[in-house]
Amino acid sequence: MGNSMLRRDFLKTAPAAGLALAETARGATLQRLQPAESSTRSVIEPFDYRGVRLGESRWLDQYLGARGFYLGLDEDDILKGFRASVGLPAPGHTLGGWAVKTTGGVFGQWLSGLSRMFRATGDGAAREKAIRLMTEFAKTVKSDGDCGMRHYPFDKLVCGLVDMQLYAGVQDAITLLEKITDWASKTFDRENVPASRSLYFGRPNEWYTLSENLLRAYAATGNPKFKAFAEVWLYPQYWNKFTSSSDPADAHGVHAYSHVNTFSSASMVYEVTGDPTYLKIIKNAYDFLQKRQCYATGGFGPIEHIVPSDGALGRALEYRPDDFETVCGSWAGFKLSRYLTRFTGEACYGDWAERLLYNGVGAALPITAGGKNFYYADYRVSGGMKTYKRETFTCCSGTYIQCVADYHNLIYFKDISALYVNLYVPSEVVWSRQEEDVKLVQETRYPEAETSLLTFDLKKAADFSLKLRVPAWAKNVSVKINGVPANVACSPGTWATITRKWNTGDRVEVRIPLRFRMQPVDDQHPNRVAVVRGPVVYVLDTFAHSQTFRLPETDDDLNSWFIADSPPGAFRIEIPGGGRVSSKLVPFYTMAEVAPYKMYFDTKSLPFVIW
Numbered sequence: 001m002g003n004s005m006l007r008r009d010f011l012k013t014a015p016a017a018g019l020a021l022a023e024t025a026r027g028a029t030l031q032r033l034q035p036a037e038s039s040t041r042s043v044i045e046p047f048d049y050r051g052v053r054l055g056e057s058r059w060l061d062q063y064l065g066a067r068g069f070y071l072g073l074d075e076d077d078i079l080k081g082f083r084a085s086v087g088l089p090a091p092g093h094t095l096g097g098w099a100v101k102t103t104g105g106v107f108g109q110w111l112s113g114l115s116r117m118f119r120a121t122g123d124g125a126a127r128e129k130a131i132r133l134m135t136e137f138a139k140t141v142k143s144d145g146d147c148g149m150r151h152y153p154f155d156k157l158v159c160g161l162v163d164m165q166l167y168a169g170v171q172d173a174i175t176l177l178e179k180i181t182d183w184a185s186k187t188f189d190r191e192n193v194p195a196s197r198s199l200y201f202g203r204p205n206e207w208y209t210l211s212e213n214l215l216r217a218y219a220a221t222g223n224p225k226f227k228a229f230a231e232v233w234l235y236p237q238y239w240n241k242f243t244s245s246s247d248p249a250d251a252h253g254v255h256a257y258s259h260v261n262t263f264s265s266a267s268m269v270y271e272v273t274g275d276p277t278y279l280k281i282i283k284n285a286y287d288f289l290q291k292r293q294c295y296a297t298g299g300f301g302p303i304e305h306i307v308p309s310d311g312a313l314g315r316a317l318e319y320r321p322d323d324f325e326t327v328c329g330s331w332a333g334f335k336l337s338r339y340l341t342r343f344t345g346e347a348c349y350g351d352w353a354e355r356l357l358y359n360g361v362g363a364a365l366p367i368t369a370g371g372k373n374f375y376y377a378d379y380r381v382s383g384g385m386k387t388y389k390r391e392t393f394t395c396c397s398g399t400y401i402q403c404v405a406d407y408h409n410l411i412y413f414k415d416i417s418a419l420y421v422n423l424y425v426p427s428e429v430v431w432s433r434q435e436e437d438v439k440l441v442q443e444t445r446y447p448e449a450e451t452s453l454l455t456f457d458l459k460k461a462a463d464f465s466l467k468l469r470v471p472a473w474a475k476n477v478s479v480k481i482n483g484v485p486a487n488v489a490c491s492p493g494t495w496a497t498i499t500r501k502w503n504t505g506d507r508v509e510v511r512i513p514l515r516f517r518m519q520p521v522d523d524q525h526p527n528r529v530a531v532v533r534g535p536v537v538y539v540l541d542t543f544a545h546s547q548t549f550r551l552p553e554t555d556d557d558l559n560s561w562f563i564a565d566s567p568p569g570a571f572r573i574e575i576p577g578g579g580r581v582s583s584k585l586v587p588f589y590t591m592a593e594v595a596p597y598k599m600y601f602d603t604k605s606l607p608f609v610i611w
Contacts, residue, residue: 031234033227036274043345044413044420046338047429049119049167052408055426055443058589059357063404065366067117070110070401071125075132078103078110082140085148097371097392104153106398107137111160113401119167120408127168134164138176145183151205154184156398158213166220174221181214185229194237195254206258208235211265215272227272239266239281246287252308256301257325260289260332267339279343286340290352296519296530296537296599297363297588298333298355299324299377311524317600321384322376327396327403330361334406341413341422347469348493350422353410354471354535357423358447361403363589373397381528381600383542386593412440418465420495424452424512435462438502447514447534448569448587454508461503467495468510471535473517480509516558518551518603527604531558537588538571539597549575551603 054060076092081102083090094100103110114130117123141147149157157180164173192207214230217223238259241248263285270278292309293300300306302316302323316323337353340346356362364374371392378384389396412429413420419431419438424446431438436459444452454466470477470490477490481498490496498508516538518529529551531538552558562571562585569590573581591597 031231031236033231033269033273035227035272041271041274041279042342044415044418045342046409046413047431049116049405049409051430051432052120052411053428054407055428055441057426059362059404059407059425062362062366063407066401066404067123067126069367070114071129075129075136078107078133079136079140082107082137082148086140086142088140095371095393097394098397099371099393102148103393104149104157105395106156106393107133108153108156108158108160109398109402112156112163113405115160115163115167115170116402116405116408120405130164130168131170134161134170134173134176138172141176141180145179145181146187147180147183151188151207151210154180154188155206155210155213158210158217162213162217162220174217174223177217178223178225181217181225181229185225185232188232190232192233194235195259206255206261207233208238208262209233209258209265211235212261212268215265215268219268219271230268233265234269235262235265238262239278242281242284242288243277244280244284246284247292247309248288251288252306252312254306256293256304256306257328257332259306260285260300260329260336264332264335264339267336267343270343271339282336282340283344286336286349286352292522294352294355295323295379295521296355296532297324297359297377297379298352299326299329299360299379300333301325301329309522311522314521314525314528317379317381317521317528319380321378321380323379324360324377325396326364326374326377327361328399330356330364331399331403331406333360334403334410338410345415347422347467347495348472350410350469351472351493351535354423357407357410357425358535359537359588361400363587363591364400365593367397367400371397373400379530379599381598381602383596383598385596386591388593411442418467418497420467420469421452421454421510422469424510433462433464436460438462438464445568446512447536450514451509451511454510456502456504456506458502458504461501463499463501465497465499466502466508467497468508470494470496471512473532473534474512475515476513478511480511482507483509515555516562517555518558518601521600528600528602530600531585537599538585539588539591539599541584541586541591542596542598543583549573549578549581550605551601553603 054063074092077095080090080092080094095103098105111130111134114126118127161173161177164170210233211230214226218226241251263282266278266281289300293306303320304325307313333352333356337349340349365386365388367373372388373394373396375389375394375396411423411425411427413422414431424444426442426444428441439457441455442452446452470492472493474492479486479488479496488496488498514534516531516533519532520526521528552561561573561575563574565572565584569587571585573585
């Protein structure tokens with residue numbers, strides 16, 4: 001059979017609804033997507049970056065640091081490899097690392113991130129830089145559309161050009177996208193070899209991520225050439241493992257980030273076709289990831305692999321420091337979480353985005369001079385440290401700008417009659433309604449403190465619902481309206497809904513009790529646990545030379561041992577009858593470069609003593 005599927009094999013695996021089959025020149029089968037009459041699958045919608053601003057916080061500081069880095073990159077340096085490859089004058093210096101030849105592996109992502117920054121904040125400097133880069137890059141594209149990229153960088157370029165049209169209003173981006181798509185559709189290898197368990201990274205070509213952004217281009221323009229090319233890269237060989245199971249026996253052994261990312265392609269197939277099979281696939285995939293693949297941080301993919309559901313997740317903590325491809329993995333998780341929140345309207349899918357915000361990319365070391373970027377998170381049971389990737393300008397330098405821009409598009413959602421608060425982050429949002437604009441300001445020190453205060457600013461009173469995500473782990477969540485306790489159902493994993501006539505100055509206070517709990521890594525290692533408070537994973541700062549100790553038997557005892565200390569969010573440890581421990585328990589996101597910590601603990605193992 002070689003690298004193509006026989007017709008009878010395809011018919012066994014292809015979802016039936018919304019599809020037709022056509023023969024390709026190679027004799028392989030090709031899915032034809034039948035667009036549904038309705039233009040959207042959204043039950044609720046994010047704000048698509050518009051009208052949301054971050055307030056003073058660690059997350060704003062991270063965003064501003066990223067902005068400074070990317071705006072500070074020399075444009076001639078970024079473009080040097082592209083220009084040199086076609087014989088144009090190429091001033092500047094190579095950026096080095098993964099960008100030693102060209103910046104093709106991240107260029108489209110940088111266009112994407114700059115465009116999203118502009119959409120979110122009105123940052124004219126970001127938009128202008130993106131336009132200059134795109135304009136100069138276009139000069140290196142040959143007359144036939146040859147952009148010098150194959151599958152992997154081409155996918156990122158498609159994303160960047162779509163975002164320039166959607167978020168920066170640059171219509172020339174679509175003209176360029178049409179040109180390079182015509183070329184790619186004629187020249188790209190279409191072997192579409194399913195990912196092999198023998199390959200360490202996402203080869204061959206990570207072709208199975210291509211459909212998402214091509215279908216985004218189709219949704220944005222209606223141009224059928226984008227849909228036709230997207231159809232080439234559908235991945236039923238993997239997706240259909242999840243049509244009827246959230247724990248398929250043979251889904252492991254493949255590259256983690258790209259295979260989580262391919263579910264965003266399946267999400268866009270659902271967006272275009274409305275075929276419920278695809279919604280089932282991504283819901284089952286999400287459950288598979290949460291129950292079988294994710295650490296307490298929300299991270300996944302030790303050694304960059306989807307692992308079998310046999311305890312491999314816990315075993316990896318014994319010997320590998322590459323437990324989560326943090327920045328790229330957070331990007332894939334953010335997208336799948338948002339697609340599912342959109343498509344279902346359910347609050348539960350916001351939990352993963354929250355975990356990744358605080359413990360994933362939000363806990364990453366900042367990108368810094370020379371393109372040094374954080375790549376792997378180290379969760380080893382023996383202890384770990386945060387370190388920069390040896391190579392510079394890796395793939396994570398592309399997803400980093402997208403992730404921090406994405407913070408703006410995860411906090412709030414809306415429908416015609418309700419405003420949804422998905423994340424508790426210092427921020428504000430302007431909800432544009434037919435009747436009038438509604439402004440909501442969120443003030444909070446969550447997740448270090450338990451409360452978030454939401455204040456409305458309206459020109460006139462208005463009837464609508466405010467919906468607050470109640471995390472699945474949360475107990476005894478409560479709400480006050482203008483200082484008065486409200487009788488609002490706050491069931492874990494749902495939206496707490498307040499429907500009333502709102503006036504300017506109305507204040508809603510949501511309290512989410514934050515208790516420590518021990519969270520096992522997987523079913524096979526019930527005593528290998530992380531210490532978690534709310535959505536935040538805590539680590540033992542082992543820089544101090546402390547006495548060793550074993551965690552208590554119960555969460556109640558755990559909470560009696562940990563005493564709030566300084567700085568905010570840190571806890572000292574007082575063991576009954578055992579005195580005080582020098583080390584503190586602190587949020588993982590506070591740990592600096594090469595500062596040693598311990599995240600996972602074996603509760604049944606006696607601590608070792610070396611003196």
